[in-house]
Structures are given as structure tokens and as C-alpha cells.
Amino acid sequence: MARLKKREINKIVFFTILLILIVLSIIFDEGIVKSVQNLRNSVFDYFLLSITFASNVFIIFFFLTTLFLWNENKRRWIIPLWLAAIFSVLISLLLKVIIQRPRPFEAGVVSVLTILLSELKIGLSTWNFSFPSFQAVLVFSAIPILAKEFKKFKYVWLTFAILVAFSRVYFGAHYLSDVLIGALIGYLIGYLMVALEEKYNLGKRLAQKLG
DSSP states (O other), X not given: OHHHHHHHHHHHHHHHHHHHHHHHHHHTHHHHHHHHHTTOOHHHHHHHHHHHHHTOHHHHHHHHHHHHHTSGGGGGGHHHHHHHHHHHHHHHHHHHHHHXXXXXXXXXXXXXXXXXXXXXXXXXXXXXXOSSOHHHHHHHHTHHHHHHXXXXXXXXXXXXXXXXXXXXXHTTSSOHHHHHXXXXXXXXXXXXXXXXXXXXXXXHHHHHHHO
């Protein structure tokens, strides 16, 4: 009981801090992205570029699906994982179309690195707006699901998710508020998928049928 209470308190504290950071980031978005631009150097450029390419939706969910397939008792979480990815895409696209916030480099706030410009142009026809960061929504949606079966690995994934989110600001593709709110949306999507699986056992039933 005490451990459960402490866990709930930690969640309240975490989300309170996150909401404060979101408010501050909205107020100081332009100044923050300009400050992050000053950190650019060749080492960070190529390291964070590799993180950006690794955050591709197909790479991420191929890796995570394989992770859950490895153990028969964990396969029930593949369906929630896929549903989280689908809802991440749909909600991100819907919010982008509704809000239509220009990306920092499009607004002339910061420059975008040449090595990333081609990658951004490929997606601009579909993901032509800054809010929210789809990559942040996607990677953070997996955290509640991973926490159910891979309690230690979730911290590795959290580190990866933070690097993905930071890389979007670093490259001038998003403002800090885009990635913070995207991370919150993604986490809530994943949390909802976990709650639905625990209530209805859809993934478990399918895993049992498929043997």
C-alpha cells in the first residue's frame, strides 16, 4: 500500500513538473530553440542524426514487436503496441492539420542543417507542421507498454525517447513545446492502450488463438 501510494505521488509530481515545463516552453519557445542551435557541432550533428533515423516508425515497431515476440508470455502486448502506433499517427496528423504551426526553420527562427533538409522535405507534404512532434508522440507511446513487461529496459527506451525529442529541437524541426506536449500525448496513448488491454484482454486472446 505504501509503495503504491509513493508511486502515485511520484506520478503526480512528474506530471506537475511536466505541465510547468510545457507552460514555460510555450512562453520561451523561440529563445529555447535558438539557444539549442548554439550547441550544434559535428559530433552532435551525426550522433543525433543517427537517433533521428532510428526513430523511423517502421524501425521502432519492428524492433519492439520482435522484442515482445521473443517471449511467448509477452506477446499479448503486441496488439496494444500496434494500436498505440496507429493512434499516434492519427492524432498527430489531426492536430497538425488543425493547428498548422510552422516549423522553426520554416518560420526563420533558426536554420536547419543541410544533412537533415532532404529527410525533412520527404515528409513535409504529409507532416508539414510543427505541432506536435510525431516522433515524440510515437516513442513515448511505447513507454507504458514496455513498463508492463520490461521494467529495466523501459529506462533505456526512456533515454532513447528523450534523445529523439531533443534531436527534433536541435535540428530546428520543432519547438520544445512541440516535443513536450507530443511526449505527454504519446504517454497517455500508451497508458490508455495498457488500460484497455488489462480490461478486455484483446491482445491476450489473440495471442492464445495464434498459439
